Structures are given as C-alpha cells and as structure tokens.
Amino acid sequence: MNHRNASTLLLAAALLPGCAAYKIEPPAGFAVVHEHGWETRMKAQDNVGLSVRRFDNVKGGTLAFWGADLVKKLGNRGYVLKAQSAVKTGNGQVGTRFDFDYQAYDTEIPKFYTVVLVVTDKYKVVLQVAGGREHVGEYAPRVPEMLDALKVRGCKVGSKICGGPQPPPQSTPAPAASAVATDTPAAVAPAVTPAVATPKP
Amino acid sequence: MSRLSLMLLCSALLGLAPGCAKRSYSDAASPPAMPESAGFSGSGGGGEMEEAPGAPSADYAESKKSIDYDDAKDESYSRSEPTSVTAAPARSPAGGVPGTATGSSGDNRIAEPKPKPSEAREGDPPADSSEAKKQFARQIIYTAEMQVSVYKLEDAMQRAEALTLAAGGYVANMSQGFYVLRIPAPALRGVMDELARLGVVEARTLQARDVSEEYVDLVTRIRVLRETQQQLLVLLKQARNVDEALKVRESVDRITMELEQAMGRLRLLESLIGFSTLTVRMSQRGPQNTIPSSNDPFPWVDGLGVEATEWN
Numbered sequence: 001m002n003h004r005n006a007s008t009l010l011l012a013a014a015l016l017p018g019c020a021a022y023k024i025e026p027p028a029g030f031a032v033v034h035e036h037g038w039e040t041r042m043k044a045q046d047n048v049g050l051s052v053r054r055f056d057n058v059k060g061g062t063l064a065f066w067g068a069d070l071v072k073k074l075g076n077r078g079y080v081l082k083a084q085s086a087v088k089t090g091n092g093q094v095g096t097r098f099d100f101d102y103q104a105y106d107t108e109i110p111k112f113y114t115v116v117l118v119v120t121d122k123y124k125v126v127l128q129v130a131g132g133r134e135h136v137g138e139y140a141p142r143v144p145e146m147l148d149a150l151k152v153r154g155c156k157v158g159s160k161i162c163g164g165p166q167p168p169p170q171s172t173p174a175p176a177a178s179a180v181a182t183d184t185p186a187a188v189a190p191a192v193t194p195a196v197a198t199p200k201p
Numbered sequence: 202m203s204r205l206s207l208m209l210l211c212s213a214l215l216g217l218a219p220g221c222a223k224r225s226y227s228d229a230a231s232p233p234a235m236p237e238s239a240g241f242s243g244s245g246g247g248g249e250m251e252e253a254p255g256a257p258s259a260d261y262a263e264s265k266k267s268i269d270y271d272d273a274k275d276e277s278y279s280r281s282e283p284t285s286v287t288a289a290p291a292r293s294p295a296g297g298v299p300g301t302a303t304g305s306s307g308d309n310r311i312a313e314p315k316p317k318p319s320e321a322r323e324g325d326p327p328a329d330s331s332e333a334k335k336q337f338a339r340q341i342i343y344t345a346e347m348q349v350s351v352y353k354l355e356d357a358m359q360r361a362e363a364l365t366l367a368a369g370g371y372v373a374n375m376s377q378g379f380y381v382l383r384i385p386a387p388a389l390r391g392v393m394d395e396l397a398r399l400g401v402v403e404a405r406t407l408q409a410r411d412v413s414e415e416y417v418d419l420v421t422r423i424r425v426l427r428e429t430q431q432q433l434l435v436l437l438k439q440a441r442n443v444d445e446a447l448k449v450r451e452s453v454d455r456i457t458m459e460l461e462q463a464m465g466r467l468r469l470l471e472s473l474i475g476f477s478t479l480t481v482r483m484s485q486r487g488p489q490n491t492i493p494s495s496n497d498p499f500p501w502v503d504g505l506g507v508e509a510t511e512w513n
Contacts, residue, residue, distance in 0.1 A: 041512070049510040055501045073502040102507050104401045104486070109352055111507045124501070130510035 021054040021123040025149045027142065048131030048139055050146060055124040057154075057161070063119040067096050067167030070117055074100060075172030079113060086166050087144070091151040093118050094163055095125075097143060098170070101133070112136035114143055120154030121161045340416040340470070343389055343477035345407045350486040351400030352511070354378060357483055364395050370476065378483040383476040396481060403484075412470060419467045426460040487512040 026032055030042040030050050042050040071081055083099040095118035102111040110133035118125045127150055129139055155162035351357035354377075361380055362372055368388040374381035384392050393405070433453045440446035488509040497503075 041510075047511065049512070051510050053504065069499055070502055070505070073497075074506065077506065079506070104507075108398060111511075113507050113510070115505065126505060128505060128510040130507040 021120075021152065021154055022052055022125045023151045023153075024052050024127075024146075027146045027149050044131075044139075046131065046135055048129065048135050051128045052150065053126045053128070055126070057119060057122055057124050061119060061124065062161055062164050063094070063096060063117065064165055064167040066119055066124055067098075067117055068170060070115065071098060071167075071170035071172060074098075074113075074115075078102060078104070079172060080174075081170060081172040084167075084170055087116055087147055089118055089150045089152050090148045091153075093120065093152040093155070094166075095119070095147075095152075096167055099140065100172075102130075112140070114140060116143065116147060118152045119161055119164070120152060121156045121159050122154035123152075125150075125152045125154075338413075339411055340413045340474050341386075342410045342412055342470075342473045343386055343407065344410070344479075345389060345393060345477060346405070346480045346482075347393060347396055347402060348404040348482045348484075349396060349400045349402055350484050352486055354483060354485045357399040360399055361396055361481060361483070364392055368392050373478070380479075380481040380483075382479040382481060384479050386475055386477045389477040389479065392479065400483070400486065412474065416467075416470055416474075419463055419470065423460060423463045423467060426456055426463060430456045430460060 020037070024040055026042050027050070029044050032040060033043050034041040038054045040052045044050070071084075075081065079100040079102045081098060082101055083097075085097045087095050087097045089095060095116050097114065097116045100113040100115070102113050103109065104111070111130060112133050112135070114129045116127040118127075127146060129143060129146065131139065349357070358378070358380070361382070362375075365372055365380075365382045365384060368384055368391065370382055370384040370388070370392070372380060373383050382392070393407075397405075430453065433449055433456060437446060437449045437453060440449055486508045488504060488506075
C-alpha cells in the first residue's frame with residue numbers, strides 16, 4: 001500500500017462517522033432503549049419517550065414545506081398545536097419546534113407531544129418528546145437541553161436548504177369538545193396561531 | 202282396565218304427545234305432586250307390583266328422584282314469561298336474567314303465562330298489555346367483539362375484569378390481552394362503552410341472533426313432554442303387574458330423556474340470551490396504531506407521534 005492509498009483510507013475513516021445524519025447523546029434522565037442507523041429511542045423513568053428519526057429529504061423539501069406537512073397531518077390525527085418556535089441544534093442547525101397536545105380519540109388520556117424538525121439537503125431529522133400531559137411542565141423546558149445534545153449533518157456547502165426560512169405560523173383544526181376537556185388551562189384554550197420566535201444567535 | 206287397553210292408552214298418549222300443545226300451559230306447568238303412596242317411593246303399588254317389589258320399586262324411586270331433580274335444577278325455567286327484549290341489547294329487568302333467578306319462590310315448575318288475547322277465556326280478567334308484550338317479546342342472543350389499543354395493557358386488563366364483575370358478569374376465558382367475557386345482556390352496551398374508554402377502539406362488532414322461534418318451540422315441547430310424562434306416571438300407578446309397569450316405564454324413560462335434552466337446550470339458550478358474550482382483544486398502542494394517510498405521497502408523518510415516541 002503506497003502512501004497515497006493510505007492517506008485515502010485515513011481520510012475515508014475520518015469522514016465515516018460524519019456520514020451519519022445525526023448524533024445524539026442521551027440527555028440526563030434518559031436511557032437508550034433502541035437504536036438503529038435511522039432511529040434512536042430513549043425512555044425516562046416516568047415513561048416519557050424521546051426519539052430521533054431520520055428521513056431522506058428530496059429536492060424541493062425545505063423546512064417550510066416539511067413543517068407545514070407535519071402540522072397538517074398531525075392535525076388531521078387530532079393533535080392540537082399549542083406553540084411553534086425556531087430552534088437550533090447543538091451544532092447550530094436551524095430547525096422548528098412544534099408543541100402539541102394530544103388526546104387519542106375515544107380516550108381520556110391526555111398526552112403532550114413536542115417535535116423538532118431539522119431539514120438538511122440530505123435528510124429530515126425529527127426529535128420527538130412525548131408522554132403523559134402531567135409531565136409537560138417538567139420536560140417542555142428541557143427540550144433546548146435535548147437539542148444541545150443533538151448534532152445534525154447533511155448540509156452541502158452553500159446550501160439553500162440548511163438555514164432556510166422558517167415555516168409560516170401553522171395551526172391545527174380546533175379539537176372536538178370532548179378532546180379539550182383536560183385539566184390544564186393551556187389545553188382548554190382554542191387552537192392557537194403561535195408566533196414564530198427567532199432563533200438564538 | 203285390561204292390559205291391552207292400558208297399552209293402547211299408553212301408545213295413544215305417546216303418539217298424540219306432540220299434538221297436545223294447545224292444552225293449558227298450567228296443566229303442564231303445575232303437575233300434580235306425586236304422592237308418596239303412589240308407588241314411586243318404593244312402598245309398592247297395587248296388584249302384582251307387590252308380588253315383585255324389588256327392582257321395579259327401586260327404579261321408580263330413581264325415576265321420581267330424577268323428575269324432582271329436573272324441577273329443582275331448572276330454576277330459570279320458573280320465569281313467568283319469556284324475557285322481554287325490546288331495545289337491543291338491553292332487556293327488560295322484569296324478564297329476569299338466567300343465573301340471577303334464584304328460584305326463591307320455591308315453585309320450580311313452569312310458571313303459567315298470561316293467556317294470549319286470542320285465547321283468553323270468557324270471564325277471565327283482561328290480560329295486562331305489558332305482560333302480553335313480554336309474552337311475545339323477542340329472544341335475542343347478543344355476541345360482541347372489541348379490539349382496543351391501550352397505553353397500559355396490564356392496567357386496562359385489570360380494569361376490564363373489574364368492569365365485568367361490577368356489571369354482574371364473569372370472565373369466561375382470559376389470556377394476555379384477550380378476554381372472553383359473559384355480560385348480562387342489559388349491561389352489554391354500558392360495559393362496551395366503558396371498555397372503549399380504556400384506549401382507542403380499533404374495531405367493534407355486535408351481532409344479534411333471534412332465537413325466539415327456537416325458544417318458543419322448546420318451551421312448548423317441554424310442556425308437552427311434561428304432560429305426557431305425568432300421564433304416563435298415572436298409568437304407571439295403575440299398572441297391575443310387572444310387565445305392564447315395565448312397558449310404561451320404558452315410555453317414561455324415553456320421555457324423561459327427551460325432556461332432559463329439551464331442558465338442557467333451554468337452559469343453554471337462556472344462558473346465551475341472558476348473558477351476552479363479549480370478546481375483547483387488547484393491544485399496547487404503538488406505531489402500528491397511527492392512522493395512515495391514504496394516498497399520501499409523503500407518508501413520513503405516519504411514523505411520528507405520541508405512540509411512536511412512547512413505544513418501548
């Protein structure tokens with residue numbers, strides 16, 4: 001093996017970990033229960049779940065496009081959007097955070113669901129946090145900490161996708177009367193049109 | 202009465218048995234209690250019976266016991282009229298539910314129903330319209346199935362069992378996430394609604410099978426068989442020798458067996474009518490429970506959500 005081949009191998013080895021779409025370290029209180037190249041699942045002691053999933057992106061797929069797609073489809077499934085804000089991952093990738101309330105049809109078990117969408121040229125990366133509504137006060141403020149532990153890759157040099165505009169304010173259909181009967185004041189509020197916060201510099 | 206005429210009468214009774222349906226229900230319903238001295242308790246009858254008291258009298262005692270057993274066990278049979286089923290699947294409480302009829306009245310015979318308006322005899326008080334309605338009420342067997350996805354399987358299973366017991370039902374079969382419940386028919390809908398609150402109902406079916414015709418047929422058949430049985434027993438008392446007694450006894454045995462089969466079928470039918478069968482399948486909610494977007498070019502969101510995130 002000559003010097004040139006060895007350099008190529010070393011370079012490839014160095015770049016290999018960088019090919020992963022994302023990397024996340026378990027935040028405090030979470031442990032990994034399942035991990036694939038495309039998905040990492042973690043659980044807390046109180047059954048709150050944290051997962052990161054990777055999807056391939058396609059041409060034309062921007063943060064605004066996928067953000068609207070996400071909210072619309074979750075809204076069709078009964079999710080109620082409570083807040084929307086711009087966020088950044090640990091390595092500075094810009095994404096959008098959506099906070100939902102959810103009560104599965106025909107049940108009286110309220111849930112919270114927070115999803116952060118980050119879109120790069122190659123991938124859509126989604127960080128999800130979900131659990132019983134009683135835990136929302138504890139875990140919603142910890143989402144920035146979880147994002148700090150997340151690194152998302154897949155941006156090309158001079159990309160127009162990475163760092164693209166935020167989705168416009170989204171909204172979901174107003175929940176049915178029975179679905180809003182929860183014990184949290186925020187949940188009884190009508191469907192919101194949340195303001196988009198600017199990401200931290 | 203000569204032996205020949207006794208045999209002829211016996212044959213005629215057996216032959217005419219199915220045709221006796223139009224006789225008063227009460228005749229069959231309240232057969233005269235057999236006196237102990239009638240020769241069934243082993244004390245012997247008249248004539249040649251006394252000459253050979255051994256085997257026949259022992260058999261007669263056994264026959265008497267089996268008849269009493271029929272009467273005593275068939276508590277559900279003491280209902281005064283067929284169960285009223287007017288609004289599916291709830292049934293009128295007055296109809297009584299098999300298993301809840303305790304037979305406390307002590308009268309275990311077939312109770313006398315109100316005569317049908319068309320059969321009302323002159324001088325009889327007018328039949329109560331509600332009673333008449335019950336008499337013609339439909340007998341329906343309800344069978345239901347539910348498939349529910351729940352967040353906490355163990356909790357949901359415990360709750361399902363508690364709901365069943367609270368409704369007066371019982372668990373007929375159980376395994377992990379699978380229940381076969383027997384629920385009193387009037388409580389079926391309520392229990393199904395409560396079970397639905399444990400999670401998300403993925404599938405739900407309810408079947409109703411009308412068995413009114415079979416029910417009425419069985420009741421009539423039992424009444425006729427009882428009448429025949431009683432008439433044969435009277436003949437048995439009049440038997441003057443062992444040969445006569447054995448021949449009548451043979452007929453009594455056959456009728457008793459038919460009666461037993463019919464009553465067994467009626468008990469089963471009443472159990473099925475009174476207690477609906479509810480099969481419940483429970484599963485833990487997971488990514489498979491998300492609602493797929495039909496014809497969606499970008500179905501990626503189907504794999505997201507609370508279930509997918511909480512899934513273990």
